[in-house]
Amino acid sequence: MTGLLDGKVAIVTGAGQGVGEGIARALAQAGATVVIAARRAENGEPAAEAIRARSQKASFVCCDVTSESDVAAAIDHAVSQHGRLDIVVHNAVSPPGPPAPIQDVDPAIIEAQIATSTGAAFLLAREAYPYLAANHGSFLLLTSPAGIEGSGNLPVYATVKAAQRGLLKSLAREWGPDGIRVNALAPVAWTPALLTATEANPTLLTRLEARTSLGHIGDPETDIGPVAVFLASDMARHMTGQTLAVDGGRYLGL
Amino acid sequence: MARRALIVGSGIGDRIADGLDGWEIERAPGGSGPLELVVWANYPASSTQPAPLVDLSLEDWRERCDSPLRDAIDLARDTHGRLAAGSGTIVFLVPLMASAGGDHFAALAALGEGARILAKSLAKTWGGDGITAHAVTLDPHAFLDPADAARIATANALHDAPLGRVPSDTLDVAPIIDWLSTEPAAPWTGGSLIVDGGLWMPG
Numbered sequence: 108m109t110g111l112l113d114g115k116v117a118i119v120t121g122a123g124q125g126v127g128e129g130i131a132r133a134l135a136q137a138g139a140t141v142v143i144a145a146r147r148a149e150n151g152e153p154a155a156e157a158i159r160a161r162s163q164k165a166s167f168v169c170c171d172v173t174s175e176s177d178v179a180a181a182i183d184h185a186v187s188q189h190g191r192l193d194i195v196v197h198n199a200v201s202p203p204g205p206p207a208p209i210q211d212v213d214p215a216i217i218e219a220q221i222a223t224s225t226g227a228a229f230l231l232a233r234e235a236y237p238y239l240a241a242n243h244g245s246f247l248l249l250t251s252p253a254g255i256e257g258s259g260n261l262p263v264y265a266t267v268k269a270a271q272r273g274l275l276k277s278l279a280r281e282w283g284p285d286g287i288r289v290n291a292l293a294p295v296a297w298t299p300a301l302l303t304a305t306e307a308n309p310t311l312l313t314r315l316e317a318r319t320s321l322g323h324i325g326d327p328e329t330d331i332g333p334v335a336v337f338l339a340s341d342m343a344r345h346m347t348g349q350t351l352a353v354d355g356g357r358y359l360g361l
Numbered sequence: 362m363a364r365r366a367l368i369v370g371s372g373i374g375d376r377i378a379d380g381l382d383g384w385e386i387e388r389a390p391g392g393s394g395p396l397e398l399v400v401w402a403n404y405p406a407s408s409t410q411p412a413p414l415v416d417l418s419l420e421d422w423r424e425r426c427d428s429p430l431r432d433a434i435d436l437a438r439d440t441h442g443r444l445a446a447g448s449g450t451i452v453f454l455v456p457l458m459a460s461a462g463g464d465h466f467a468a469l470a471a472l473g474e475g476a477r478i479l480a481k482s483l484a485k486t487w488g489g490d491g492i493t494a495h496a497v498t499l500d501p502h503a504f505l506d507p508a509d510a511a512r513i514a515t516a517n518a519l520h521d522a523p524l525g526r527v528p529s530d531t532l533d534v535a536p537i538i539d540w541l542s543t544e545p546a547a548p549w550t551g552g553s554l555i556v557d558g559g560l561w562m563p564g
Contacts, residue, residue: 175419208486209434209479210441217434221427225471229414229422236415257481257551263434266479270430273474276462280516281414348462 108333111340113138116189118181120172120231121199123150125298126249129327130196130335131165132158137336139194140164142185146171146199164189172199172227173219182234192238194339197228198249202300206260217263224267228274236282243286245339248275250291250350252358268293272350279348288347290338295354296325320356330355364542365394365447369436370402373454373503373530377402380535390439395447398542399440401433401476402454408472409504411465425468430475437483441490448491450542453480455496456504461517461561469504477553484551493550495541499534500557502527514560523559 117134121127123145135141135158143158143165145151151167158165166188170181185192201223204216228248239246253261254268272291279289295315301324305312316322325331334353337343352358363385368378377400378386384398408425417425437451444451458466459473476496483494500522501510528534534556540546555561 208441209483210438212438217431221431225430225475226419226422226427229417229426229468230419233415233417253482254478257478257483257485259482259485262479262482262486265482266430266434266475269478270426270471270475273459273462273470273472274467276460276474277458277464277467277470278414280462281464281467 108137108336111137111336111342115139115193116185116191117194117196117339118142118144118185118192119196119198120144120170123147123154126294126296126327126331127198128154129296129332130198132328133332133336134194134339135163135165137340140189142181142189143167144170144181172231173222175230178227178230179234182238186238191242192235193242193244194247195231195235195239196247196249196335197231199223199227203261203264209262212263220263220267225270225274228271232278239287240285246278246287246289247335247338248291250293252293252295252352252354255293255350256358256360276348283347288343290346290348291350292331292334292338293350293352293354294325294331295319295357296327296331318357319354323355325353325355364397366398366400367392367396367440368400370404373499374400374402376530377535377538380531381539390436394443396440396443397447397449399436399444399449399451400454400538401436403429403432404469404472404504405429408469411509413465414467417468422468426472430472433476433479437479441487444492445490450493450495451480451483452538452541453477453496455498457498457501457517457557457561458513460498460563463513463517466513481551481553488550493547495550495552495554497534497538498553498555498557500527500560503530518560522557526558528556528558
């Protein structure tokens, strides 16, 4: 996929680790200049440096995606530092907390998940719109299979990830005339949170892999990243309003 | 003894309440005692007004999507015990745009799709408590001004509604919701029904 995104500028939220970092690395490998937007510099700056160490282009901007001023500043950073903006990937999430029925979820976790998933998606979309319209760009949301089929263990996470899908379908219709494509990925991949969970509960990995047709959990850069590159590229120029499950064949309900 | 329902939300909520014959109906959370049915349709009036996303402020977005989404979650949390006591059913009413998209209604669609999948999540955990949960997707006319609804229906539909008319919320939809709370429907949970006269037939 080298060269597929030459000349493009992308911003990826929550790109200091996990799926966001994997997607950022894949976008850079495909030729894009990538802005790593992350809340913590101790994650974000090394993620950008790792891309630069491969002779690819990346910068870091500190961004709390629930902050209106931070989101505006991050978009401004992309345009002022790199001259344009073509691709927005909203991957940042708030920790969903331990598995629990909805009546037992901490109210603070509910509030944070709504703000990070739907409020932040709105802010990014609004701030990026003029640049995406100018370049016939791509807006990509990281949702989840839970946002399609629901989740008994993480009901609030499933709810906000579903809300993102409602947003993306409407934006796809709204922004189609501007040439902006709006799509989503629903991955199951190794993240720091999943690694912690499987270390704490070794049977979890066995159960997860048993439910996955391909038999393994996805790698953020090599399994999830290329699909993000595809959706961001002109190869997907006739795709909008879609959610692609990139989960090794776990969810087959579409 | 009349069965007891809680119906939250005006407009579509009012029309559903009118169609539930023989029920004792509460129109606001906060009551006590077993519930056999909870219906959530608490869409703020602002969310049913068309607006380009880029024209919305963060406060607008929160009013149209984030706050009512939190409200739906809180209603589920608050009524869990009463529904368990009544072996009840919770139903979320959802505009078609949640599943099919609707330009200038991004906040409404996000709210609706969140509520639709919330129903599935509740179904997965509350079955052991004897509670069933469903979402019912309705024609845009149930939520929007007729001109806006007609525009969305035209933009989203692949064909005219085969039944040739918009379902009546009171006469057509309310009996379906009533049925979802009955014994014959008890083995069914996590359903996502589309009651739109066949306007939209997703694969």
